[in-house]
Amino acid sequence: MKDLANKTAFVTGAASGIGLGIATALAQAGAKVMLCDIEEAALDKAVQGLKRTNADVDGVKADVSLKTELDAAAKATLARFGKVHILVNNAGVGGAGPYGAWTDDDLAWTVGVNLMGVLWGIEIFGPLIESHGEGGHIVSTASIAGLLSRGSLPYNVTKYGVVAISEGLRMELAPRGVGVSVLCPGFIRTQIMTSRRNEPPRFDRPDRAALAKAEASELHQFVRQRVETGIDPLYVGELVREGIEEDRAYIFTDTEFEPYIEARFAAIKQGFDAIRGREPRR
Template sequence: MKELAGKTAFVTGAASGIGLGIATAFAQAGAKVMLCDIEEAALSAALEQLRRTNVDVDGVKADVSLKAELVAAAEATTARYGKVHILVNNAGVGGGGPYGTWTEASWNWTLGVNLMATIWGIEIFGPLIEQHGEGGHIVSTASIAGLISGGSTAYNVSKYGVVALSEGLRQELAPRGIGVSVLCPGFIRTQITNSRRNLPKRFEGAVRAMPTSGPLAERINLIRERVSQGIDPIYVGELVREGVENDWPYIFTDLEFEPIVEARFAAIKQGFDRIRGRDPKR
């Protein structure tokens, strides 16, 4: 996708944060962008903001954890723009706690939004990208936590799944003219720590009251502080635009976590080294 001008992109979680940053970067590059979000008021505000810059954008409300609503969003996109060239699976929530605090509702909500919606998005939009034969690209937002899990949370598990899915799809879709990238951001200035604002009623109980003291409370407060001072989503959007134009397999936002990723790879290598020279057939 060397040239985004005139192409059509569908972006989930597009009313704020990274999704809005990506939608903005694509629109400014001349793409037609359909913004999709569960938060109707924020979606309207985002569209109003973007239209002031004379770009071609539209919006559709959808709860991406419901496959039927993603199907309807796809139909709205093709009705509006005819073709789809770029899919951005960006919608995400920061739900789920560590071992000892797990609930069925928190797993269902987090996996439903972060992983299953990504799977369904590809299932629904993949054929739409293939059918026009003009090529295309799929970007899915994981997290640096999709490479270096810091705990047993549903969030980390879901993001590892997005990385695995993207790596496999990249090999499978390349012969079909579709590039695949996985975005693994660090701390970005978004509303991820306030995901409960969009919690559907069917997942009631997925979010528990946060502790006010102790190690877990301290960790949560640290994460909130880091997010509030994080990287500007507009910068992330520009990185994603560049990643799509140049078919990057991995899109990172900064170098902060590179040493931890390297340490993980080293630990994996040690696992192989421990059995090197042994004969498994003995």
């Protein structure tokens, strides 16, 4: 999609961070944007801020971990703009802790937002994008942790899943005129470290002692510091806009983790090399 002017985009997790950065970049390119978020006050503020720039935008509240709410958001988008050309599955949460600290509710919330929200977004909006025959694009936010898992966090599992569906969907939708990209950001200046502020009351939160222990860990403090000094989300939005216009399969925000991913691929190749020349038993 070389020309985004007058196209309609639906962006989840759009009230702040990467989502707002993407919504802003698309609006600046002339697209109409429906911002979607679970955090209503922040969503209203974001929408009003973009409207002051004369952008054609609106907002709809939805919990993407609930398919019914995402479906209602799609209907609201059609009612407001008539068509959808671009889907940005961006909503995400930090979620559950490492092995030994998992709980059923934490897993349900993390998987529900980070993975099921993406799958349902594709299921609901994909046919809408195909229906008008004008082409379109789907971007789903994974993480560099979707290509490099350095721990047992379910977050990483969900992001690997987002990469997998994006890679497969890209092959399937290309002949139908729909591009697919996966965004794999590094450390971006967002509110992901405080994502529990939006955890729905239907999920039981960890007890305060367990939560305090997790937040005091060396890893948590390191990640928090890197996020707080991370890349500007507006810059990420510009990269996503470019990725849509140029139909990039993978959208990265920096090269910090490239050597580690190359090392992972090298380890995978070693696994193949170990059996090279052997005849498999049939």
